[in-house]
Amino acid sequence: MSVFDxxxxxxxxxxxxxxxxxxxxxxxxxxxxxxxxxDQLTDKQLGxxxxxxxxxxxxxxxxxxxxxxxEQHIFTSNLKRQIxxxxxxxxxxxxSFGSIVSLPELENWIITWTFSETIHSRSYxxxxxxxxxxxxxxxxxxxxxxxxxDCADSISGYYDDLIEMAGYYNLLGVGKHKVNGKTINVxxxxxxxxxxxxxxxxxxxxxxRFYVSFACSWAFAELKKMEGxxxxxxxxxxxxxxxxxxxxxxLKLLRKEDKDFEKIAKETEAxxxxxxxxxxxxxxxxxxxxxxxxSMIGLNTELLSQYxxxxxxxxxxxxxxxxxxxxxxxxxxxxxxxxxxGAEVQVAPQETEITxxxxxxxxxxxxxxxxxxxxx
Numbered sequence: 001m002s003v004f005d006x007x008x009x010x011x012x013x014x015x016x017x018x019x020x021x022x023x024x025x026x027x028x029x030x031x032x033x034x035x036x037x038x039d040q041l042t043d044k045q046l047g048x049x050x051x052x053x054x055x056x057x058x059x060x061x062x063x064x065x066x067x068x069x070x071e072q073h074i075f076t077s078n079l080k081r082q083i084x085x086x087x088x089x090x091x092x093x094x095x096s097f098g099s100i101v102s103l104p105e106l107e108n109w110i111i112t113w114t115f116s117e118t119i120h121s122r123s124y125x126x127x128x129x130x131x132x133x134x135x136x137x138x139x140x141x142x143x144x145x146x147x148x149x150d151c152a153d154s155i156s157g158y159y160d161d162l163i164e165m166a167g168y169y170n171l172l173g174v175g176k177h178k179v180n181g182k183t184i185n186v187x188x189x190x191x192x193x194x195x196x197x198x199x200x201x202x203x204x205x206x207x208x209r210f211y212v213s214f215a216c217s218w219a220f221a222e223l224k225k226m227e228g229x230x231x232x233x234x235x236x237x238x239x240x241x242x243x244x245x246x247x248x249x250x251l252k253l254l255r256k257e258d259k260d261f262e263k264i265a266k267e268t269e270a271x272x273x274x275x276x277x278x279x280x281x282x283x284x285x286x287x288x289x290x291x292x293x294x295s296m297i298g299l300n301t302e303l304l305s306q307y308x309x310x311x312x313x314x315x316x317x318x319x320x321x322x323x324x325x326x327x328x329x330x331x332x333x334x335x336x337x338x339x340x341x342g343a344e345v346q347v348a349p350q351e352t353e354i355t356x357x358x359x360x361x362x363x364x365x366x367x368x369x370x371x372x373x374x375x376x
Contacts, residue, residue: 012104016257017250018195019169019188020102028104035253038109041246045112048242050235052123057228061131064226070294075226077290078213080142083124084152085209089117092159096198099166100191106250113243120236127229147289151209151282158201162194189260196254196264200272200319203247204279206240207315212283212304216290218339219299234339241340248318265320273321276312280325283308299333306332 013034015022033039067075094114101107128135142148168177168186177184214233221230254261287304295301309328316323331337 015102017103017106017253018097018100019191022102025102025104025107028108030105030108033105034103035105037249038103038105038246041242041249042105042109042112045109045116045239045242048116048235048239050119052119052126052232055228055231055235057127057130057232060127060226060228063220064131067225068294070291071220071296073293074216074290074296075220075229076138077145078216079124079127080138080145081148081151081286082210082213083121083139084142084148085155085205086117086120086124088152088156088159089205090114090121092156093117093202096159096162096166097195099163099170100195109246113246116239116243120239123232123236127232145289147282147286151286154278154282155201155205155209158194158198162198165191165194189264192258192260193264193268196251196261197268197271197275199247199250199254200268200275203244203251203315203319204275206244206247208276208279208308208312209283210237210240211311212287212290212308214339215304215307215333215336216296216299218336219296221339222335223297230339237340244315251319269321272319273316273324276316276321277324280308280312303332307336 012025012027012029013032015034017035030039064072064075091114093110097110098107101110125135128138132138165186168179168184169191172179172184172186174186174188177186214237217226217230217233220226251265255265284301284305287301287308291299291301306328309325310331313323313325313328
């Protein structure tokens with residue numbers, strides 16, 4: 001495999017999205033596209049560009065001190081979990097899908113998507129630096145929480161399987177090979193199966209796994225607490241909606257362009273449903289962990305369990321899977337919708353504090369009265 005194959009002059013609009021036998025994209029051209037949807041996603045994501053320093057969290061540092069001990073546990077634990085999940089997403093899409101993608105517009109989207117995830121990771125660091133006196137303690141503790149590690153393991157497993165086999169595929173090609181005394185069977189159909197399951201796992205991550213944490217962040221803001229953090233989470237959720245749409249789109253287009261994927265979708269249907277169920281169960285367990293010492297106004301484990309079933313049902317419908325949550329037809333937390341709605345989010349001076357006025361969590365506002373009564 002080469003990063004640029006000068007001999008690959010195949011019409012890029014005629015190749016498959018992934019694993020095309022002609023290899024990966026050569027010229028990064030966007031004048032003619034097989035799927036303009038991915039180019040539109042890239043444009044939208046670039047238009048969404050934001051920096052965490054643009055959001056003022058000065059007041060959040062004061063608010064945090066006023067929270068009860070169990071409310072501080074809820075807030076801090078959610079930050080830890082979000083950091084770990086986005087640590088996976090900050091590298092995995094490009095590493096796993098990038099080596100087997102065949103379309104330039106899809107390759108460009110995957111790179112843009114991965115970059116946007118790194119902004120999320122930087123956002124959590126921005127929050128932690130400005131709220132906690134010892135930021136390192138927060139980072140050092142997160143791998144000690146079983147509920148967080150179990151969630152990360154279940155996500156990274158599908159990525160790891162695809163990355164490993166993609167490496168053999170790109171290096172050795174299809175067939176049986178001896179590697180360190182072990183027989184490796186690189187089968188194209190199996191590669192497609194690993195790709196499909198990995199995309200489904202990422203779809204679940206983007207569409208289900210963050211939403212208990214998100215709901216808690218927004219619930220604090222509904223109480224006029226930790227509002228800067230909630231604004232950042234709203235911006236992250238807006239990005240995640242794009243990422244979710246892209247995985248749903250990929251799953252749909254793969255089934256449409258290749259009969260193998262249609263067959264794989266049918267063969268793995270039960271496994272995919274179980275993946276959703278496992279994610280929902282882990283979210284419910286996370287809610288129990290968060291509220292083990294007490295709840296907060298407007299939220300409890302029962303409401304969050306109903307909420308995550310509602311979210312999962314919507315996501316399953318969008319990828320043509322039957323939901324086992326027959327009663328999850330209405331949103332038990334309707335107030336969350338205003339936070340999820342991406343159309344309502346703008347990174348503009350009228351909505352956020354710009355970084356020139358906020359440095360290290362300390363407000364730098366200067367007006368005519370700032371130095372009144374002061375003389376040299």
